[in-house]
Amino acid sequence: MNPTPAPEVPEAHGRPAAPHEQGAPGGPLAYETATVPRQLGGGLDDAPGPAAPDHLDDPDPCTAADGAACENLLRCWVRENGLTAPDGDMLRVPLDASGTALHVPVRYWSAAGWHRFGPPVLQGSPHGSGTVDAVTVAALLGREADRSEGADLVGRVADSVRHTARFIAERRRSPAPPEHADLFLAAEQSLLLGHPLHPAPKSREGLSESEVRRYSPELHGAFPLHWMAVDRSVLAADSAWTEQGRPLAAERLTSRLAADLAVPAGCAALPLHPWQARDLVHRPAVARLLDAGLLHDLGAHGEPWHPTSSVRTVHRPGAPVMLKLSLAVRITNSRRENLRKELHRGVEVHRLLRTGLGDRWHAAHPGFDIVRDPAWLGVDAPDTGPVAGLDVVLRHNPFAHGDDAVCVAALTSPRPWPGRPGMYSRLADVVDRLAARSGRPRTAVSAEWFLRYLDKVVLPVLWLDATAGIALEAHQQNTLVLLDPEGWPAGGRYRDNQGYYFRESHREALERSLPGIGTRSDTFVADAVTDERFAYYLGINNVLGLIGAFGSQHLADERVLLAALRRFLAAHAGLGSPLPAQLLDADVLRSKANLLTRLRGLDELVGPVDTQSVYVGLANPLRA
Structure with a gap:
């Protein structure tokens, strides 16, 4: 594919001037403060209206955090x-259960769903009306949905707002990454606001204030691992890890990480998150193993590791291994303990790619790969089997040599830091620098960047589905884009051993490639469910979410990018994946509903894949 810029549209008011507009690429940013466009439908050419302060620019971090939560x-x-979309500048949200309504100023209406709203005002209440905060909005919406989990939602939203305010305050004081951070870690720790379509993206139930400081990527947390020694009679492990063609056992990998740690004879070293280690000792199954001498608590040891955007996966710059630890803290919708089927799945996918599928994939798309999870350790109790909470994934670290790899969620997330407007993301910074270097409008640069992203990141994912019947849960946090030195997309990586869908229609071919595949990993999924989830994760969350970021940050006209996406999908409809035709032809797409999922109290890691979360119909913006 040879990307070409999409048609240009007029520049938006209210954006920061690009560095080249000040004669110093990369220099301080100036504000255009005269007007802010009132936009409906994603255009940049609507008549401007009076400027309105953005809540993300509010000097009070609590106000900024609360405004972000209301928008979510x-x-x-x-x-x-x-x-x-409303006819005017105000969206009315009826609240029949409360006999009132919210009137919400519309700053920007996004065809892709990344709307921008001003402070909501409660009207029609017998107690008067006025601006309401995020906790009140959560309570009103929970009551409107008539769900018993409304109180839980209110608590989660309050928790998320409190953490977000702390993150904003800290990063305004110290926006630069620590000196020890490599490019990958700096990107992973930059996601301050989280998922723009989740009601409580930064809620972390179970962490104290001091633990939030220590374990949060947004606060540049760091900590040594906590170690246990596992008697080999109860050790569970698997490894497809190789070095120079030679297999390497999982316990050999952890022994390297635990150098100078005194491990009792006949035992293997098992790394744990320190919060998890403290929690585990109170669980009866773990206490019995400790009492029987089959587990030995060795305490904290070694150099600090750093939490990445998922909180529980940790990274150490230069280390060949990342660790996906179990952590029984509810983050977004789930308690984040590794499941044994996921451990099998990571090793299984690595083995499958080594049957020749990976070589074919790289020949077609050399810039894309899966971040491999080829080894794991856990504990099997003598009578009861796998002990929950003690499993750890050993993940390849392909970014140990300074690659500029950033997950799309962090790339697009607003960074309300000093000297920048609230919606100024790393994506906006990349576009501004490319525009300054080339002398081209931001709109043209944005369109070309988007087309390159489709070619380098989206097309390889479609190829894997078409060729092998494997759909990836490639949402914005699981998808990393590799940036070249100028900032253009040069490739991509997918990560997450939870997020593979083996199509039932490809079972026979996959079993021929890797006999027994899916037996322990529970990865085969009906094609109809796969189609729904693939369309949401790659189509709606990832690509449409990226379009919404371009639009809401006034970098591009969403209508232009939607037209470019339609052309891309039409060009690759014959590839063999059902997704292009589905996105082009369906009037209604099925979208995950994070608010309803939360209100129904669902944990997305529990139960059958087709009932783990709530899905709703979404009018397809590609058909509008």
Whole structure:
């Protein structure tokens, strides 16, 4: 594919001037403060209206965090209830259960769903009306949905707002990454606001204030691992890890990480998250193993490791291994303990790619790969089998040599730091620098960047589905884009041993490639469910989410990018994946509903894949 810029559209008001507009590429950013466009439908050419302060620029971090949370809740409600663009500048959200309504100023209406809203005002209440905060909005929406989990939602939203305010305050004081951070870690720790369509993206139930400081990537947390020694009679492990063609056992890998640690004879070293280690000793199954001498608590040891954007996966610059640890803290919708089927799945996918599938994939798309999870350790109790909470994944670290790899969620997330407007993301910074270097408009640069992204990141994922019947849960946090030195997409990586869908229609071919595949990993999924999830994760969350980021940050006209996406999908409809035709032809797509999932109290790691979360119909913006 040879990307070409999409048609240009006029520049938006209210954006920071590009560095080249000040004659110093990469220098301080100036604000255009005269007007802010009132945009409906994603255009950049609507008539500007009076400037309005962005809540993300508010000097009070609590106000900024609360405004961000209100926007998230309202975006979710709009999507999950099929609300359409208002005729004017005000969105009315009926609240029949409370006998009132929210009147919400619309700063920007996004065809892809990344709307921008001002502070909501409660009207029609017998107690008067006025601006309401995120906790009140959560309570009202929970009551409107008539769900018993409304109180839980309110608590989660309050927790998320509190953490977000702390993150904003800290990063405004110290926006630069620590000196020890490599490019990958700096990107992983830059996601301050989280998923723009989740009601409580930064809620972390179970962590104290001091633990939030220590374990949060947003606060540049760091800690030594906690170690246990596992008697080999109860050790569970598997490894497809190789070095120079020679197999390497999982316990050999952890013994390297635990150098100078005194491990009792006949035992293997098992790394744990320190919060998890403290929690585990109170669980009866673990206490019995400790009492029987089959587990030995060795305490904290070694150099600090650093939490990445998932909180529980840790990275150490220069280390060949990352660790995906179990952590029984509810983050977004789930308690994040590794499941044994996921451990099998990671090793299984690595082995499958080594049957020749990986070589074919790289020949077609040399810039894309899966971040491999080829080894794991856990504990099997003598009578009861796998002991929950003690499993750890040993992940390849392909970014140990300074690659500029950033997950799409961090790339697009607003960074309300000093001297920048609230919606100024790393994506905006990349586009501004490319525009300054080339002298081209941001709109043209954005269109070319988007086309290159489709070619380097999206097309390889479609190829894998078409060729092998494997759909990836490639949402924005699981998808990393590799940036070249100028900032253009040069390739991509997918990560997450939870997020593979083996199509039932490809079972026979996959079993021929790797006999026994899916037996322990529970990865085969009906094609109809695969189609729904693939369309959401890659189509809606990832690509449409990226379009919404370009639009809401006034970098591009969403209509232009949607047209470019349609052309891309039409060009690759014959590849063999059902997704291009589905996205082009369906009037309604099925979208995950994070607010309803939360209100129904669902844990997305529990139960059958087709019932783990709530899905709703979404009018397809590609058909609008």
